[in-house]
Amino acid sequence: MVEAMSQPILPNIEPAETATYSTAVQAMLSAMAEKRFFKLIGGGSFTETEKIAHLARAYAMAGADCLDLAPDLQVLQTVEAVLRELPKPHPVIMISLPLDPDPHFRKIELDEPACIQCGLCLPACPTEAITLPEILEISQSLCYGCGRCVPTCPTEALSLLPFQVESQMEAALSHPLVEAVEIHSHYVDPYMLSTFLARWQPHLRNKLISLCFRIDNLPPAQILAFYRVAAEFSPLPVMLQVDGSPMSGNDDPEASRPALEAARKTIGMFREQGLPLPAITISGGINRHTATLLKEALYREIAGAGMGTVARKTVWNLESSAAAQTAAGLVAEFKAR
Ligand code: SF4
Ligand code: SF4
Structure with a gap:
């Protein structure tokens, strides 16, 4: 187990430089240290700029520590314009990136000849992406x-x-707004991560790195080795986001329990090996009730949460000031741990 962590598996990576932090990044790291971190997850595949602008405005005004967005230049330019209009401090802008075929990076495809126009799929969509005007x-x-x-x-x-x-990644990573990246992985393969970091090294060196994955039944040595690859690469603290039920949109009081338990197990892995604990956050099944569950003693070491579907739906159809007010109420619950 420990031997797996000590293998030198990073190809072609220079030693880390000295870390530098912007004010926004410092504020976000403080929020994590104080266990009151809140992130809006815009969605790794969500690129509708009008809605992104609405969500970014609402959650930036609400005091979210971070906005996690798709690696899309139009999305970033949209958010840049929104933030320019708002007083500082601004949230840290993070982009999500796929390491492998991860479920956060998918789009629906319609087989038109097979569609009988029954409309049964319409109510299932949380973003109103499906409409049936005539066809x-x-x-x-x-x-x-x-x-x-x-x-x-x-x-x-x-x-x-x-x-x-792929075609957007270099431009997105080069955008000056982007101070953090979240690398999503289905396989949690340390070698794939080291290859990815080596490839994107010039763009990633000065950015905070978060690793997002589900622990499922993965051996602790694999998870720790995965983390260690990023920790050896980055001069900045590496964060872990442990996913429970990705993109569930579940508003049930217990919906975030799988993510909380996965985070608790991950914390145990670091403790068992006597390793310093990185900032560990949760996602997948996160909703308003999660703020209460995070207060349970079992979960006191979890740094905070990223909320996607529920956070978006909560303000989706509200006008701008009502959206900001509602988002502020939601964020405040996570800040009051
Ligand atoms: S309307 Fe939707 S549910 Fe009905 S056949 Fe077409 S794709 Fe399928
Ligand atoms: S329900 Fe909506 S957002 Fe989800 S995959 Fe289908 S079209 Fe896309």
Whole structure:
């Protein structure tokens, strides 16, 4: 177990430089240290700029520590324009990146000849991406690949395809607004991570890195080795975001329990090896009730939470000032730990 962590597996990576922190990053790291971190997850595949602007405005005004966005230049330019209008401090802007075929990076595809225009898929979509004016239409920018619509279709006309971000990654990583990246992984493969970091090294050196994954039944040595690859690469603290039920949109009081338990187990892995604990946050199934659960003694070491579907739906159809007020109430619950 420990031997797996001590293997030198980083190819072609220079020693880390000295860390530098912007004011926003310092504030975010403080929020994590104080266990009151809140992040709006915009969605790795969500690229609808009008809605992104609405969400960014509401949650920036609400005091979110971080906005986690798709690696898309138009999305970043939109958020940049929004933040320019708002007083500082601004949240840290993070972009999500796929390390492997991760479910956060998908878009729906319609097999048009197979569609019988029954409309059964419409209510399943949390972003109103599917409409049926006369024939079925799907907005690709509104779709973030949650997959809820797929099982509702009686003719199997809907399927999920990978959302290709490769062509946008360099431009997105070079955008001056971006101070943090979240690397999403399905396989949690240390070698894949080291190869990815080596490839994107010039763009990643000065950015905070968060690793997002589900622990499922992965051996602790694999998870710790995965973390160690990033920790040896980055001069800045590496964060872990442990996913429970990704993109569930579940508002049930217990919906975040899988994420909380996964985070607790991950913390135990570091403790058992006598390793310093990185900032560990949760995602997947996060909702308003999570703030209360985080106060339980079992979870006191969790640094905070990233909320996606529920946070978006909460303000989705509200006008600007009502959205900011509602978002502020939601964020305040996580800040009051
Ligand atoms: S339900 Fe999910 S996968 Fe289907 S169109 Fe809507 S956002 Fe996309
Ligand atoms: S449920 Fe399937 S067949 Fe019905 S409208 Fe949606 S895609 Fe078409």
